[in-house]
Amino acid sequence: MVETAQEAERHKAKMANRKAAQDAEVAGKTIEKGLLIVHTGKGKGKSTAAFGLLLRALGRGFKVGVVQFGKGAWDTGERHAIDRFPDQVVWYALGEGFTWETQDRTRDVAAAERAWTKAEELMADPAIRLLILDELNISLRYDHLDVARVVAALQARRPDLHIVVTGRNAKPELVEAADLVTDMTPVKHHFDAGVKAQEGIEY
Amino acid sequence: MVETAQEAERHKAKMANRKAAQDAEVAGKTIEKGLLIVHTGKGKGKSTAAFGLLLRALGRGFKVGVVQFGKGAWDTGERHAIDRFPDQVVWYALGEGFTWETQDRTRDVAAAERAWTKAEELMADPAIRLLILDELNISLRYDHLDVARVVAALQARRPDLHIVVTGRNAKPELVEAADLVTDMTPVKHHFDAGVKAQEGIEY
Incomplete structure (x- = not known):
């Protein structure tokens, strides 16, 4: 040119x-502060961007906590990668799968409560600098957890703790309390063209 | 309940x-195929979700290539994390910073050409299963690279190669050619409230 x-x-x-x-x-x-970050919307990338943040935080030497409220698709690829950082990651997969998998609301509520108890423990651990609450929005959406209680606890986080909440349909109360909210908006999806989930991409 | x-x-x-x-x-x-994935939009999470995909692919044992067309904010946190996978990641930071940093269009075009040459090399390497072209959309937007040439090369990718392109303002030709396009839409941003970029989150 x-x-x-x-x-x-x-x-x-x-x-x-x-x-x-x-x-x-x-x-x-x-202003420096621990951020409350929300990844919501119907598109891809909500949990994936949270795991990108995890990668960055690990590189910075931070200790990171992950609590999975849904069963998630994260057992395989990410977990193998995370094994390279054994002293830096605390990971709890406490969801029993989404409510359309369990077909038992009482069990869903109990699973969400267990996961939330673990989240509160990690929030109280001063070594943890980043906490990912994967699919917490789903538990809030189906009222498996009380939104007022959850938002109050998130707002009371330590000033040096960043928290990332993922999942569709973030509640307005959570959006209101958050510092950074991104809506992953689908523009185009290969599932619509009959392409199946791909190893290393979707799982 | x-x-x-x-x-x-x-x-x-x-x-x-x-x-x-x-x-x-x-x-x-x-259908199984290598996907062409685009992360665009004005919100956060475009590159971060790409690095989340990188983490997943590493966990699956894939070899991954990264070409940075912009200077990017990725030198620090991610690079340290990536060091744990020395045999699996090939990384080229070939951008000279965005055009408002260099203030020299001829230099921008030359940098984009160098980065694109490297991208073509990695596309031709059968060991690479995931290729991240970070901020390529910026080079296309400012016509530092010809969009028809780039899209044709991306469409001619091997069937076992996934490619992720990031950056605002994805060109319609690229969206048309892609399998999966997500727009990261900002809902709320802490910069608006005077909060600065945080270590381990933004860099």
Whole structure:
């Protein structure tokens, strides 16, 4: 691509302005705190992005806790990878599968309570710097756990603890309490074209 | 939560129906292929979800390639974690930073070309099963690379290679060619409340 000297200058001036604006914006952010992060929406990537955060935190030397409220698809690929960090990860898979798997509401409620008790324990452990509550939104959506109680506990987190909550249909009370909320919105999905779940991608 | 036997039965029947529908849907997906996945949108989680996929693929024993078209924020946390898998990851950071950092379009184009050449090499390496082209969408958006050429090469990928492309403003031609496209839509961001980027979360 050939450009004239004048074009190059104009481009340079424009980009210099943009950089100045960006630098000023970054300089304006001064508060440090443990974040409450929510990944919701019908698209892919909610739990996957949480595990990306886990990878980053591990690289930083953080100790990380994971509590799975759903059965999840996370037993295999991620767990093998996580085995390389035995002293840094505490992982509890306490969901019994989604409610359409168990077909027993009383059991679902008991499983959610067990998982929540474990989450509270990890929140109280000062060594843990990142806590992933995978599919907690599902337990809240079906009222297996009381949303007011859960949100109050999340808001009372230590200032040096980041928490990530995943799952569709995040409750408005949780969104209100969160620092960062992203909706993973499906644009296109290969399942619609008859393509099956792929090893190493979906599980 | 107390429920009557009748309520429990009704719940059970409803969930059994849902499970049957779900199982039938899964059984209908039979095609295996390497997926072209796009993470776009203005929200967080595009690259992070790609690195979550990387973690899963590593756990499955796959060899993975990463080419960074932008400078990215990925040098630190993730790279330290990746060091635990020295034989499984090939990583090239070939971006020179975004165009508002370099302020030099000719240099941006040259950097994008170098990164794309490396991407083509990795696509041709039969050992690589997952290839992450981080921030490629930015290079396409600013026409540092020709979209028709890039999309044609991505479509000609091996059937056992999954490719993930990240970055805002995915071009329509790429969305059209992709199997799975997710838009990470920001709902709420702590930067808006003056909170700064946090170690182990944003970098």
